[in-house]
Amino acid sequence: MAYTESNMLPLGTQAPDFSLPDTVSGRMVSLPDIAAPKATVVMFLCNHCPYVLYVNDEIARIAKEYAAKGVGFVGISSNDVEVYPEDAPDKMRTHALESGYTFPYLYDETQDVARRYDAACTPDFYVFDAQLRLVYRGQLDASRPKRNPIPVSGEDLRAALDAVIANKPVNPVQRPSGGCNIKWKN
Numbered sequence: 001m002a003y004t005e006s007n008m009l010p011l012g013t014q015a016p017d018f019s020l021p022d023t024v025s026g027r028m029v030s031l032p033d034i035a036a037p038k039a040t041v042v043m044f045l046c047n048h049c050p051y052v053l054y055v056n057d058e059i060a061r062i063a064k065e066y067a068a069k070g071v072g073f074v075g076i077s078s079n080d081v082e083v084y085p086e087d088a089p090d091k092m093r094t095h096a097l098e099s100g101y102t103f104p105y106l107y108d109e110t111q112d113v114a115r116r117y118d119a120a121c122t123p124d125f126y127v128f129d130a131q132l133r134l135v136y137r138g139q140l141d142a143s144r145p146k147r148n149p150i151p152v153s154g155e156d157l158r159a160a161l162d163a164v165i166a167n168k169p170v171n172p173v174q175r176p177s178g179g180c181n182i183k184w185k186n
Contacts, residue, residue, distance in 0.1 A: 036072030051179030136160035
């Protein structure tokens with residue numbers, strides 16, 4: 001497990017479109033399907049990463065809480081499942097259901113979507129405004145398993161979402177997320 005930080009896609013970037021299979025419903029889901037009136041959150045996740053597992057309950061809690069405020073959420077796993085079979089689509093479905101995900105959990109088999117988002121790690125968070133322009137990218141909060149004693153709060157992502165919902169600027173001082181590197185195919 002190599003600790004990796006976000007690449008920090010430039011603010012203002014238009015959300016790259018995608019169409020990927022949802023491992024829970026079996027349907028194809030595209031960006032317009034999850035885009036919401038206030039904001040849209042794209043999260044790169046996976047089943048086995050200890051950094052994702054550490055914040056997983058807070059991710060599910062934030063998605064439930066903010067969906068009622070006009071925010072759309074999607075999780076995407078782009079890991080190479082030949083090398084990491086625990087991230088395979090059937091296991092993604094089980095993970096999503098057990099975790100209480102209320103958002104689609106998509107499988108990016110070709111890894112093209114992760115490349116377009118310049119995703120580097122799991123978890124990696126991107127917040128887009130109503131026009132699908134990037135206003136936040138980076139960490140959920142400062143907590144990291146075994147790296148610091150800070151409790152999981154979701155404060156960075158929550159602050160960004162609260163600002164967007166209130167039509168206020170998101171603080172431009174943003175810290176990269178950190179976690180497992182995306183498991184790229186050779």
